[in-house]
Amino acid sequence: MHVYDLGSAPWLHSQLVYHALPRLGMEGLILVSPAEPYVCIGYHQDVSQEVDLEACQALKLPVFRREVGGGAVYLDGGQLFYQIVLRREHPLARGSKADFYARFLEPVAQTYRDLGVQASFRPVNDIVTAEGRKISGNGAAEIGQGVVLVGNLIVDFDYETMVRVLKVPDEKFRDKVHKSLRENLTTLRRELGTVPPREVLVGTLRRNLEQVLGPLEDAPLPPAVWEEVARLERTHTAPEWLYGVHRPAGERKVRISGDTQVIRNTYKAPGGLIRATLEVKAGHIVSVDLSGDFFLYPQDALRDLEERLAGAPLEAASEIIAAFYREREVESPGVTPADWVAALRMA
Amino acid sequence: MKIGKYEFPDDLLYDKEHNWARVEGNRVTQGMTALGQALAGEIVYAEVPRVGRTVEQGQPFMSLESGKWVGRIKAVVSGKIVEANGDLEWESTLINDSPYERGWFAVIEMSNPGELEALFKPSDPAYQAFVQEEAAKYGK
Numbered sequence: 001m002h003v004y005d006l007g008s009a010p011w012l013h014s015q016l017v018y019h020a021l022p023r024l025g026m027e028g029l030i031l032v033s034p035a036e037p038y039v040c041i042g043y044h045q046d047v048s049q050e051v052d053l054e055a056c057q058a059l060k061l062p063v064f065r066r067e068v069g070g071g072a073v074y075l076d077g078g079q080l081f082y083q084i085v086l087r088r089e090h091p092l093a094r095g096s097k098a099d100f101y102a103r104f105l106e107p108v109a110q111t112y113r114d115l116g117v118q119a120s121f122r123p124v125n126d127i128v129t130a131e132g133r134k135i136s137g138n139g140a141a142e143i144g145q146g147v148v149l150v151g152n153l154i155v156d157f158d159y160e161t162m163v164r165v166l167k168v169p170d171e172k173f174r175d176k177v178h179k180s181l182r183e184n185l186t187t188l189r190r191e192l193g194t195v196p197p198r199e200v201l202v203g204t205l206r207r208n209l210e211q212v213l214g215p216l217e218d219a220p221l222p223p224a225v226w227e228e229v230a231r232l233e234r235t236h237t238a239p240e241w242l243y244g245v246h247r248p249a250g251e252r253k254v255r256i257s258g259d260t261q262v263i264r265n266t267y268k269a270p271g272g273l274i275r276a277t278l279e280v281k282a283g284h285i286v287s288v289d290l291s292g293d294f295f296l297y298p299q300d301a302l303r304d305l306e307e308r309l310a311g312a313p314l315e316a317a318s319e320i321i322a323a324f325y326r327e328r329e330v331e332s333p334g335v336t337p338a339d340w341v342a343a344l345r346m347a
Numbered sequence: 348m349k350i351g352k353y354e355f356p357d358d359l360l361y362d363k364e365h366n367w368a369r370v371e372g373n374r375v376t377q378g379m380t381a382l383g384q385a386l387a388g389e390i391v392y393a394e395v396p397r398v399g400r401t402v403e404q405g406q407p408f409m410s411l412e413s414g415k416w417v418g419r420i421k422a423v424v425s426g427k428i429v430e431a432n433g434d435l436e437w438e439s440t441l442i443n444d445s446p447y448e449r450g451w452f453a454v455i456e457m458s459n460p461g462e463l464e465a466l467f468k469p470s471d472p473a474y475q476a477f478v479q480e481e482a483a484k485y486g487k
Contacts, residue, residue, distance in 0.1 A: 250437070
């Protein structure tokens with residue numbers, strides 16, 4: 001298989017080359033880091049709901065919608081991307097999605113272990129450290145005549161800019177996302193205290209991927225690819241493409257990793273609007289902030305309820321809320337235990 | 348009828364891309380089979396196709412996403428989309444929960460009814476063999 005090592009490339013090329021190859025029926029392993037930072041949303045995302053476009057404009061960050069799934073993310077040269085492009089009939093592209101991800105992400109997990117980080121593949125498509133922190137982002141898509149897997153070695157990550165560019169309902173939500181990202185997403189720099197040279201990262205990754213892909217041979221991209229990239233540049237930077245998805249405005253949810261999300265639910269109880277901002281990890285409420293225009297007396301009751309819910313399984317919320325009402329003499333006109341449960345629902 | 352552990356209503360036709368077709372006059376409603384949604388896993392997004400769009404049998408016309416994987420759905424017949432299931436924008440999991448009823452994708456007005464001959468009845472041994480192979484291959 002050909003390896004197209006693009007080094008540090010213009011951000012748009014770091015996206016469009018893997019969109020071009022499958023349209024041409026070509027296969028290959030692309031290795032690249034974007035030379036400039038940018039914001040990237042998933043294929044099915046509504047950019048106006050996911051990204052703070054004014055913040056991106058102020059920070060002079062381009063925004064791009066990729067054909068791979070997943071969420072909005074800030075990307076820069078702190079990540080080394082591997083992009084595996086296979087024709088659909090290639091034996092390595094067959095089988096279930098679970099098998100496909102495992103096939104290619106096990107070697108990436110091995111790469112981290114070779115670099116000194118105890119990482120492992122966690123289905124569906126996460127690579128996590130021994131502490132359970134995500135250290136790689138991955139997604140896939142059927143594009144043209146091929147199947148594409150896109151992922152990264154997260155060498156370094158700008159957490160502040162990441163949360164700055166996300167569209168959030170309020171600063172409380174942003175803070176929760178920031179905190180959750182810091183706790184659940186890590187980098188080679190954080191794990192090792194240093195950053196290995198690029199040639200070490202690339203060499204280690206290639207060696208492990210070669211076990212699956214077979215012999216890898218460096219090659220330049222042929223002119224046909226650059227012609228296709230130029231064509232895609234016209235279509236995929238047009239406003240109609242970026243703004244091409246319109247989703248009904250629903251609850252706000254930011255996925256931090258395979259098992260962690262920050263969610264904002266709003267629920268209209270007869271006694272007032274309840275806003276619940278919760279971080280949920282592996283089915284447990286890590287923390288919840290409750291606010292709204294309801295009345296709850298005494299004054300400390302709300303914080304008490306939040307503390308009782310913190311750390312509990314989401315499915316136990318109903319019991320916890322019932323116990324809260326039994327054990328404390330609270331007044332909440334027009335807001336019942338069932339209303340709190342509804343406000344905590346997973347969107 | 349059941350093929351393995353999956354239901355395939357007798358009044359529908361099927362292709363080998365895990366699509367079903369309900370034929371009513373010159374119109375075909377398309378959706379995904381029970382086996383198809385099991386292979387896909389929980390569907391988190393569905394791209395609802397645009398009404399008025401022309402589609403071609405066997406060519407992609409919409410997409411679904413599960414597990415950060417964007418998969419393309421191919422049209423079961425050629426024609427023009429005359430209705431699309433907007434509910435899927437709100438609840439993409441309708442495809443998982445109700446693949447033959449509430450999880451329908453689109454209604455296509457056929458441009459070539461002869462294409463229906465390429466589709467299968469669930470009683471067709473070739474289709475049953477396909478379903479059983481797929482289920483075995485993916486452990487479903």
